[in-house]
Amino acid sequence: MSRGEFMRADYVNLVNTHITPVGFTYHAPESLEEALKLLNEYRGQARVLAGGTDLIVDMKLRRKEPKHIISLTKIKELNYIIEEDKGVRIGAATKLRSLEKSRVVYEKFEALYQAVNSIASIQVRNMGTLVGNICNASPAADSAPPLLIYEAIATAQSLEGKRKIMIRDFFTGPGKTCLRDNEIVTELFIPYPPRDSVSSFLKISRVGMDLAKVNVAVLLKFNNNIIEDFRVALGAVAPTPLRIYRAEEYLKNKPLNEENLRKIEEIVVEEIKPITDVRSTEWYRRETSKILLRDAINIAVNKMVGR
Amino acid sequence: MKIELIVNGVKKMIDVMPNELLINVLREKLGLTGTKYGCGIGECGACTVMVDGKPVLSCLTLAVEVAGREITTIEGIAKEGRLDPIQEAFIEEGAIQCGYCTPGFIITAKALLNENRSPSKEEIIEYIKGNLCRCTGYINIIKAIQKASEKITRNPYK
Numbered sequence: 001m002s003r004g005e006f007m008r009a010d011y012v013n014l015v016n017t018h019i020t021p022v023g024f025t026y027h028a029p030e031s032l033e034e035a036l037k038l039l040n041e042y043r044g045q046a047r048v049l050a051g052g053t054d055l056i057v058d059m060k061l062r063r064k065e066p067k068h069i070i071s072l073t074k075i076k077e078l079n080y081i082i083e084e085d086k087g088v089r090i091g092a093a094t095k096l097r098s099l100e101k102s103r104v105v106y107e108k109f110e111a112l113y114q115a116v117n118s119i120a121s122i123q124v125r126n127m128g129t130l131v132g133n134i135c136n137a138s139p140a141a142d143s144a145p146p147l148l149i150y151e152a153i154a155t156a157q158s159l160e161g162k163r164k165i166m167i168r169d170f171f172t173g174p175g176k177t178c179l180r181d182n183e184i185v186t187e188l189f190i191p192y193p194p195r196d197s198v199s200s201f202l203k204i205s206r207v208g209m210d211l212a213k214v215n216v217a218v219l220l221k222f223n224n225n226i227i228e229d230f231r232v233a234l235g236a237v238a239p240t241p242l243r244i245y246r247a248e249e250y251l252k253n254k255p256l257n258e259e260n261l262r263k264i265e266e267i268v269v270e271e272i273k274p275i276t277d278v279r280s281t282e283w284y285r286r287e288t289s290k291i292l293l294r295d296a297i298n299i300a301v302n303k304m305v306g307r
Numbered sequence: 308m309k310i311e312l313i314v315n316g317v318k319k320m321i322d323v324m325p326n327e328l329l330i331n332v333l334r335e336k337l338g339l340t341g342t343k344y345g346c347g348i349g350e351c352g353a354c355t356v357m358v359d360g361k362p363v364l365s366c367l368t369l370a371v372e373v374a375g376r377e378i379t380t381i382e383g384i385a386k387e388g389r390l391d392p393i394q395e396a397f398i399e400e401g402a403i404q405c406g407y408c409t410p411g412f413i414i415t416a417k418a419l420l421n422e423n424r425s426p427s428k429e430e431i432i433e434y435i436k437g438n439l440c441r442c443t444g445y446i447n448i449i450k451a452i453q454k455a456s457e458k459i460t461r462n463p464y465k
Contacts, residue, residue, distance in 0.1 A: 019331060026308070026325035026371050049372075056328075056367045057348045069325070073372050097361070121437020122415065124349055126361045127368070209350055209437060 022059045028071045032078060032157070035070055035184060040159045042068040043181045049073075050093060051128035053120070054136040078186060081105070087191035092184065096125040096133070108192055110303070111146040111199040111217040118142055118201070120209055131185050134170065137177045137240075138211065140279075144171070144241035145217035146201055147190065148233035155187040156180075171240035194229055197221035198307075200299040202292050203235075206279070212236045213280040216292045220300045225255050232264075232293065237272040237285050244271050256301070265290040310374035314339070315383025323370045330354050330365040333380060341381035341410045345439070352438035355411040356380050362418040381410035384417060392458035393417055393451070402451035404442035412438050416452045425456050 029035040039046055047066035049055055058064040072078055078093035081102050088104055099105050099116050106113045119125055119133070119142050133143045134154070144167075152167040156179055165178060167188075172178050179185065193199060203215035214236050221229035230251040235241040247264040254260050274285035312319050314337060321336055333339045333356070345353030347366050354366040357379035384391045393416050396402070403409050412435065419426055419434045426434065431452050440448060 020326040020328060020369070023324075023326055026369070028371070028374075049369075052367050052369065052372070053349055053364075056369070060347060069369075071369075071372060120349070121352065122418070122434055123352060123355055123362050123364045123437045126363050 020056060020059050021062060022065045024066055025068050026071065027068060028074045030074045032075055032184075032186060035072065035075060036157060036159050036182070038068070038070050039184060040182045042070075046070055048135070048184055050132035050135075051095070051124075053124050053128040054132065054138075087189055090130055090188045090190065092129065092131040092186050094129055094131070096128050096130060097122070099130055100125060109146065109150060109190060109199070111149060111201040111219070112143065112190070114201040115142040115146045115203075115215070115217065118203060131188060134167070134188075135177060135179070135185055137171050137173075137175050139171075139174050139238060139240055140211045140215065140236035141241060142201075142203060142212060142215055142235070145215055145233035145235050146199070147188070148241060148243045149199060149217045149219045149231040150190050150193055152188050152190045154185045155189070156183040157186045158183045162186075168243055173239045193219055194221050197229055198300040198304045200296045200303065202296045202299065204288055204292060211279065214274075214285050214288045214292055216289070216296050218293070218296045218300055220256075220297065220304070222256075222304065227251050227254055227256055232268070232296075234268065234272060234289055234293075236279075237274040237289055239273070242272060244268050246271060256297070261294060261297070265293060268293055308371055310371055312370070312373065313375070313377045315379060316377075321370070325369070325371055327370045328366055329356070329368040329370045329373060329378070332370045333365060333378070339380050339382050343407055343410055345407070345411075350437075350439070351408070351411075352415065353408050353411045355414045355438065357414055357418060360418065360421065362415050379414070379417075381413060384413060391417065391455075392462075393420065393455040396451040396455035396458060397448070400447045400451035400454055402444055402447040404440075404444050408438060408440045408442075412440070412448055416455065419452070420456055420459060424460050426452075428453065 027038050046068035049069050049071045072093045078091040080091040082089045083104050096116050130143055133141050147167045154165045154170055156163050156165055170177055197219055199219040201217045203212040205212045216234045219231040230248050232247055233243040247267040251264055268289055269286050274282045276282045309322055330344055333342050342356055343353040345351035349364050349367050354364055355362050356365045358373050358376050393413050415435055415438050431449050
C-alpha cells in the first residue's frame with residue numbers, strides 16, 4: 001500500500017469506502033480444471049483471488065478493475081504443504097499462517113519462516129497466501145528474497161499444460177510477472193537448502209505493519225573457515241526482488257573477514273537500483289542495504305555457532 | 308447471489324452482491340454494528356471478525372467468499388448474557404477509551420487465548436500487532452489480555 005496516495009484529499013473518500021466500487025462477476029470453481037477453463041474464457045478480464053489482502057485493496061483504489069473474479073477458496077486440492085525427498089511443495093491456496101505453523105518451514109527454511117512471520121499481522125496472514133504474495137509481485141514482497149536464495153520453482157498451469165518457472169525469472173517489474181493471462185501458479189516447490197547451511201532474513205520498515213523499506217535474505221555454508229556456499233537476495237531496492245550473484249561469486253572460497261564483507265557490501269550497492277518513494281529515499285536504501293546484509297550474515301553465523 | 312452465513316451460531320440466508328464486503332453485510336444487512344470500519348485497507352484491525360475461529364479482516368473479505376462458514380463477531384462473544392472473561396478484563400483494566408478499536412481487539416484476543424491460554428507479554432504484543440488503538444491504551448489492553456488469561460486458566464469452565 002503506498003501511503004503517498006493518502007496525502008491527496010480526493011483519495012481519502014475513495015479509500016475509506018465500505019464497498020468495493022468495482023462491479024464484477026464472481027466465480028468460485030471447485031476444481032483447478034474448472035478454474036483454468038474460466039480463466040481461459042475470460043482471459044485479460046479476470047483476476048485470481050486467493051487471500052484478497054492485495055487484490056481487494058487494489059480494487060478499492062480502482063488500480064485494478066477486473067470484470068471477473070475467480071476465487072480459489074473452494075479448491076481444496078490447492079491447499080497443502082507436502083514434504084518430499086528433495087524439498088517441499090506448497091499449494092496456491094495455502095495461507096501464510098499455515099506456513100508459519102509448519103514444522104518443516106520452521107526447521108528447514110529459516111529465512112522463509114522469518115519472512116512470513118514478519119508479514120503484516122495475524123489477520124493478514126490468516127487471509128493471504130505465499131503464492132499470492134509472489135503473484136502480486138511487489139518489489140518489497142517479504143517472501144521473495146528467501147524464495148530467491150532457496151531457488152524455488154513455481155508451477156504455472158493453463159489449459160495448454162504445465163510449465164516450471166525458476167523464481168529468479170518470475171518477476172519482471174513492479175506488479176509484473178512472466179505469467180500469461182490464462183495461467184495460474186498452482187504450486188511452489190522449494191528445494192531443501194544444502195546440508196549444514198544456515199539462512200536468515202531481515203527487513204527494516206517504519207512500523208511492523210508496513211511494507212519493507214529494504215529486506216534481505218542470506219544463505220551461508222562454511223567448510224572450516226572458508227565459505228563454500230553464499231547466496232544473497234534483496235527486496236525493495238530495484239524494480240524486482242534481486243539475487244546478487246556477483247557478490248555470491250566473490251565471497252565463495254574465501255574466509256569471512258572484514259575486507260571481504262566490505263567488498264560484498266560494495267558489490268551489493270553497485271547492483272541494486274533503489275528509488276526514492278514514500279517509504280524511503282534512495283540514499284537511505286543504499287546505506288541500509290549494507291547494514292542489513294551485514295546483520296543478516298551475523299545472524300546466520302551466530303545460528304551456525306549455536307548449533 | 309443467495310448465500311448462507313452462520314453468524315454467531317445462527318444460520319442466515321442473505322442476498323448479496325458479488326462486490327459486497329463481509330463488513331457491509333454484518334453492519335447493514337444484519338444490524339451487527341459492533342464490528343467497526345476503520346482504514347479499509349487492512350492496516351488497523353478495527354473490522355476484525357473470526358471466520359471458522361481465525362481472526363480476519365471483514366473489510367477485505369468478500370461476503371461471497373465466506374458462504375457457509377462460521378462468523379463470530381463481537382456480538383457473539385458474551386455467552387448467555389454473561390460477558391466473556393476478556394470483556395470483563397477490558398472493563399476492569401480500563402482498556403477502553405473511545406472504544407472504537409475495542410471489538411477488534413477483543414476478537415483478536417479471543418483468537419489468541421483460544422490458541423494459547425497463557426501467552427507471554429511478548430506473544431500478546433506480537434499477536435495484537437495488527438490492531439491499532441489511537442487513544443494509545445496499549446498498556447492497559449496488554450494488561451487486560453494478561454488478566455483474561457489468568458481468569459481462564461484459573462477457571463477452566465470459562
